[in-house]
Amino acid sequence: MFYPLVVLFVFVDVILLVCQVFPFVRLQDVAYLMGFIPAAAVTWQILTCLLMVAVVIAFMLFLFSVKRSSFLGCLALLNFSLLFYAFSVYGGDVDRGKFWRVPESVPVSSQIVYFYTYRQGAFLEKYFEEGRPFTKAAYKGATELWFDKEAGFQDKVLLIVNESWGATLNPLVGERLISPLRNLKNVDVVEYGSKDFVGATVAGELRELCRLQPNHFNLSDVSEGFEDCLPGRFKRQGYYTHAIHGAVGLMYDRIHWYPRVGFDERVFFESRSWQERCYSFPGACDLELMVTQLSPMLEREGKRFIYWLTLNTHSYYDARDLRGDYFDCAEYGVLPEGEACRNLKLQAQFFKGLAGVLSELSSGVDVLVVGDHSPPMFDQREKEAVFVDSKVSYVRLRVK
Known part of the structure; x- marks a missing residue:
């Protein structure tokens, strides 16, 4: 149960990160447009490959750390990382009320919750009407x-x-x-x-x-x-x-x-x-x-x-x-x-x-x-x- 949750959280983070640059609405559209990568600029081809490699490496390093370290040590490292991130963004003067981004700069939030809540909005529901x-x-x-x-x-x-x-x-x-x-x-x-x-x-x-x-x-x-x-x-x-x-x-x-x-x-x-x-x-x-x-x-x-x-x-x-x-x-x-x-x-x-x-x-x-x-x-x-x-x-x- 633990590993699938990690995969889910990383997946949502990556999707929301990509959507900050390209606001795709449907996951099917991302898969469809990936087919055009060979026709894209070399810069985008390189960045796509690097993103995929980075996700794989990050996941492998996480699994390695879990096997080699104590559970409490991994938990402490995770919480320290989250705390550092929270302090780095909390109180900033940048308006974060943008599409696909957490609407307020708060010290504790959840990308998973935001992902689910936003996709229930009336605007996005229009994209999923059957047969049209x-x-x-x-x-x-x-x-x-x-x-x-x-x-x-x-x-x-x-x-x-x-x-x-x-x-x-x-x-x-x-x-x-x-x-x-x-x-x-x-x-x-x-x-x-x-x-x-x-x-x-x-x-x-x-x-x-x-x-x-x-x-x-x-x-x-x-x-x-x-x-x-x-x-x-x-x-x-x-x-x-x-x-x-x-x-x-x-x-x-x-x-x-x-x-x-x-x-x-x-x-x-x-x-x-x-x-x-x-x-x-x-x-x-x-x-x-x-x-x-x-x-x-x-x-x-x-x-x-x-x-x-x-x-x-x-x-x-x-x-x-x-x-x-x-x-x-x-x-x-x-x-x-x-x-x-x-x-x-x-x-x-x-x-x-x-x-x-x-x-x-x-x-x-x-x-x-x-x-x-x-x-x-x-x-x-x-x-x-x-x-x-x-x-x-x-x-x-x-x-x-």
Whole structure:
């Protein structure tokens, strides 16, 4: 009985640790997404292997200590470790009321109890409704206004779901990122703000495309529920619909469900030959996609709805994807060597590139850029010093 309990406690600790970075809801989703590890960035492959090795080594060392030491000695060591941990976190000034984390900094608590209690909440219960792949989104997307009107769009409509574009604590940082758009003479910034959201990338996509949230991530065989999504709506208004994403189409089964959502044309990493391959997540580089795919689509004749899910601002925010330095982290009090700084530099590069594309357009376009989720980071203290947790940014534009 003793050993199974140890395994259970370690398992819950590991799950909650992972969920602090990636807030997965179902254990089945974790197992499903593990199948995509070979397509992930090398950094994630190494970290996954190290995590598995660390868990095995920790468990083996525990068993060894139990066999070699007295029970009272092991118990004393365990209690000393727990006491040290309690004092290290108690009374801290960091807000711990975050998703998947104990809501208060208390000296004694239980991850097991919290794990069970949280999963009984009304929000998570929606993910386990039998027989339904989707439920109505718990968070309103920035595209809500587009669902509410059937006319009044320009001939070109561009929706960009921007990977890991969160809301910053310092509003000047956010303004600095979108400043290339504000400086364009042919573009009006209609609205800029933030919205609440917790979830993975595919949940962010479905929030904006369909006003839905997934009950699971395995969408390869799902054929129902996509009837009222934006691409289908625009198709019924006479628009030709495009989807662009630099990763392979098998990620999150997009190669299967994008056509069912209503996209006439899909471009993935395997669709073309690319000059470069970027690093933050393996795939085509966003800057190349802007020039070779996005810009030509916007210049084609006829009514077109274009959807683009960006890639290079994906965690771990690899600095090798930077082609220039367009954001001074030190100027805004952001740690220059940290993940937050790399995220902001990559975002600044993205918006500068997008401004370049929009500046050359010869026809009017309605544009909406919105984050999929807040930027995942390993160092929560660093994230909390720069970003507002559980919020995404958005900006609405109109090219004249």
